[in-house]
Amino acid sequence: MERDKHFILGVFDDEDVLLHAVKDVRSSGVKIHEVYSPYPVHGLDEELGYRRSRLPIAAFLFGLLGTSLALTMQFYMMKFDWPMIIGGKDYAAFPDFIPVTFEMTVLLASFGMVGVFMVSSNLKPWAQPRIFDLRSTDDKHIMAIDIANNSSMEQDKIREVLKSSGATEVNDKSFDE
Amino acid sequence: MQVTSSVREPLVTGGKTYHDVTQDVSRQVEGKPSIAWFLAFLTAAGVLALGFIALAATLWEGIGMWGLNKTIGWAWDITNFVWWVGIGHAGTLISAVLLLFRQKWRTSINRAAEAMTIFAVICAAMFPVIHMGRPWIGAYWALPLPNTFGSLWVNFNSPLLWDVFAISTYFSVSLVFWYIGLIPDFATIRDRATGLRKTIYGALSFGWDGAAKSWMRYESVSLILAGLATPLVLSVHTIVSFDFATSVIPGWHTTIFPPYFVAGAIFSGFAMVLTLMIITRKVFKLEDYITMGHIELMNIVIIITGSIVGIAYITEFFIAWYSGVEAEQYAFINRATGPYWWAYWSMMTCNVISPQLFWIKKIRTSIVATFILSLVVNIGMWFERFVIIVTSLHRDYLPSSWAMFYPTWADVGVYLFTFGLFFTLFFLFAKFFPVINMAEVKSVLKSSSEKVAK
Numbered sequence: 325m326e327r328d329k330h331f332i333l334g335v336f337d338d339e340d341v342l343l344h345a346v347k348d349v350r351s352s353g354v355k356i357h358e359v360y361s362p363y364p365v366h367g368l369d370e371e372l373g374y375r376r377s378r379l380p381i382a383a384f385l386f387g388l389l390g391t392s393l394a395l396t397m398q399f400y401m402m403k404f405d406w407p408m409i410i411g412g413k414d415y416a417a418f419p420d421f422i423p424v425t426f427e428m429t430v431l432l433a434s435f436g437m438v439g440v441f442m443v444s445s446n447l448k449p450w451a452q453p454r455i456f457d458l459r460s461t462d463d464k465h466i467m468a469i470d471i472a473n474n475s476s477m478e479q480d481k482i483r484e485v486l487k488s489s490g491a492t493e494v495n496d497k498s499f500d501e
Numbered sequence: 502m503q504v505t506s507s508v509r510e511p512l513v514t515g516g517k518t519y520h521d522v523t524q525d526v527s528r529q530v531e532g533k534p535s536i537a538w539f540l541a542f543l544t545a546a547g548v549l550a551l552g553f554i555a556l557a558a559t560l561w562e563g564i565g566m567w568g569l570n571k572t573i574g575w576a577w578d579i580t581n582f583v584w585w586v587g588i589g590h591a592g593t594l595i596s597a598v599l600l601l602f603r604q605k606w607r608t609s610i611n612r613a614a615e616a617m618t619i620f621a622v623i624c625a626a627m628f629p630v631i632h633m634g635r636p637w638i639g640a641y642w643a644l645p646l647p648n649t650f651g652s653l654w655v656n657f658n659s660p661l662l663w664d665v666f667a668i669s670t671y672f673s674v675s676l677v678f679w680y681i682g683l684i685p686d687f688a689t690i691r692d693r694a695t696g697l698r699k700t701i702y703g704a705l706s707f708g709w710d711g712a713a714k715s716w717m718r719y720e721s722v723s724l725i726l727a728g729l730a731t732p733l734v735l736s737v738h739t740i741v742s743f744d745f746a747t748s749v750i751p752g753w754h755t756t757i758f759p760p761y762f763v764a765g766a767i768f769s770g771f772a773m774v775l776t777l778m779i780i781t782r783k784v785f786k787l788e789d790y791i792t793m794g795h796i797e798l799m800n801i802v803i804i805i806t807g808s809i810v811g812i813a814y815i816t817e818f819f820i821a822w823y824s825g826v827e828a829e830q831y832a833f834i835n836r837a838t839g840p841y842w843w844a845y846w847s848m849m850t851c852n853v854i855s856p857q858l859f860w861i862k863k864i865r866t867s868i869v870a871t872f873i874l875s876l877v878v879n880i881g882m883w884f885e886r887f888v889i890i891v892t893s894l895h896r897d898y899l900p901s902s903w904a905m906f907y908p909t910w911a912d913v914g915v916y917l918f919t920f921g922l923f924f925t926l927f928f929l930f931a932k933f934f935p936v937i938n939m940a941e942v943k944s945v946l947k948s949s950s951e952k953v954a955k
Contacts, residue, residue: 339947358712358713358714359712359713360710360711360712360713361711361713361716362519362523362685362689362711362939362940362943363685363716363939363940363941363943363944364716364717364719364720364940364944365713365716365944368713368716368717369713369714369716369717372713374713374714374717377717377718377721379718379721379722379725380721380725383725383729387729397645398657401645401654401657402654402657402658405654406653406654410656410658411658413658417657417658420657420658421657423660423663423666423667423736423740423743424657424662424663424666426732426736427663427666427667427670427733427736428666428670430670430674430729430730430732430733431670431673431674433725433729434673434674434677434678434726434729434730435673435674435677437722437725437726438677438681438722438726441681441718441719441722442707444718445712445714445715445718445719446708447684447707447708447709447715448707448708449704449705449707449708450704450708451707451708452708453708453709453710454710455692455710458692458693459692460692460710460711461685461688461689461691461692461709461711462519462520462523462689462692462693463518463519463520463523463943
């Protein structure tokens with residue numbers, strides 16, 4: 325059966341070996357498709373050259389939206405739409421609006437950020453992820469190298485680089501696209 | 502590079518490898534439930550069914566089923582509400598505040614503690630909803646919904662409304678925080694499973710693949726959620742305390758309430774976490790993950806928050822005298838020596854004296870003593886809320902309106918209902934969800950297991 329996506333996988337046991345291996349593999353000119361780990365490995369994103377996540381900015385903007393929505397809602401309802409004197413206070417009793425404003429800021433910031441995270445990482449109940457190796461959610465780190473992206477290099481050379489950088493196994497995996 | 506300290510106790514004992522962690526935690530999700538689990542689950546479901554009779558009677562007849570009278574308009578319902586919300590504070594505190602403080606020991610207890618938080622908040626929210634009397638139209642009273650009764654909005658000056666926003670935000674943010682943490686672990690179970698289980702856990706795992714990019718975003722999301730949840734968790738009980746502090750009732754109208762309620766919430770929350778963890782680690786044989794070290798650290802949190810609560814009680818008493826306000830002075834003397842003296846002294850014994858026993862190392866490292874004291878603390882915290890609410894209300898400004906509160910079977914039954922609900926949900930969680938955050942435990946394993954560190 326002809327398959328159109330071919331990968332070489334390096335299997336790593338240890339996170340420190342993995343971090344060094346990422347550096348070695350990249351410096352030898354091999355482009356890494358992605359590394360799959362069972363738990364977050366600190367410093368891996370920097371070694372892979374990923375830009376810092378912009379999710380905090382999304383959270384801030386959604387939070388700002390929450391603040392302004394909450395204040396607009398409360399001022400509109402309490403001061404303009406149906407003003408009532410409550411406890412001898414001003415119609416627009418600003419200090420009283422702070423708790424609801426705070427809660428709505430937190431609510432929108434959290435949900436907005438998580439929503440962006442779900443979309444950007446393609447997380448949804450019906451998603452069918454590409455599983456390179458079932459052990460990547462158990463105890464192995466899997467470094468996937470896309471052959472199509474490394475056409476200038478011999479495949480055996482890539483395998484050599486993976487082996488010498490500490491991979492305990494080097495496997496092949498193909499997917500139908 | 503990983504630095505292993507010879508002085509620090511390992512976070513996970515038993516020299517576990519990464520695969521052992523997966524194995525130990527996934528085992529009870531995959532295996533057939535044990536007899537002990539069935540018995541526990543059926544007991545909880547039985548209590549739930551029994552309590553439902555009281556709930557149904559209350560909904561059918563109205564809250565006249567309860568022992569409330571015109572003087573004491575709030576009693577067990579609000580006591581139970583505040584008590585459950587307080588218990589619901591430990592989970593987010595453990596996962597958010599301890600994350601910000603880089604306390605790595607939280608990794609083995611945060612999952613179950615967050616689950617407990619969510620279930621406790623569900624139980625808490627039952628009470629204000631039932632107390633509405635006609636909850637099916639309650640949304641108009643609780644939420645700013647446009648309606649045909651006139652364009653009359655909810656009152657944003659009222660702490661009761663702030664509570665609606667605080668509790669619902671707290672519930673939804675905690676739920677999201679908890680679920681984000683569950684996604685990688687569901688993926689682990691998915692990759693071990695076949696057939697129907699693979700489909701179910703595959704859907705629950707949202708297609709998680711453990712890519713470095715996803716982990717980077719995951720960590721970023723966890724950190725920001727922790728940063729947002731920390732002020733949130735403090736705000737929730739602060740706002741709950743405003744329900745009382747903004748009312749002009751002797752014994753309620755004090756500025757000490759917010760910090761005092763928050764400390765009490767953490768106090769009772771940790772006690773409930775201990776109660777559940779001690780059972781869970783035993784039933785699921787997770788003693789290597791939830792170690793004596795964890796129990797001791799939680800006991801230390803209990804000493805600290807228990808002492809804060811104790812100082813708050815004394816301060817309250819002192820300020821009542823020092824204020825020179827007669828009604829306030831009377832309210833406090835009446836608490837300690839009036840008809841509800843037994844409630845006051847139960848609270849004092851359970852909350853102020855008993856946690857001080859944890860200063861003795863033998864007691865705070867004993868499973869049996871910790872388990873008993875964790876129950877004592879929660880009994881004490883229930884009495885604290887009862888004392889604050891009922892003893893302040895029962896002596897009205899007019900002596901002709903003085904009254905006592907006697908709970909009816911419906912009061913007791915609705916309280917039982919929430920217990921049934923809480924434990925039913927917790928047992929379902931413990932069986933079908935990974936009770937320990939596998940991914941996060943694996944990330945701290947290197948500094949605590951010599952087999953992995955090599």
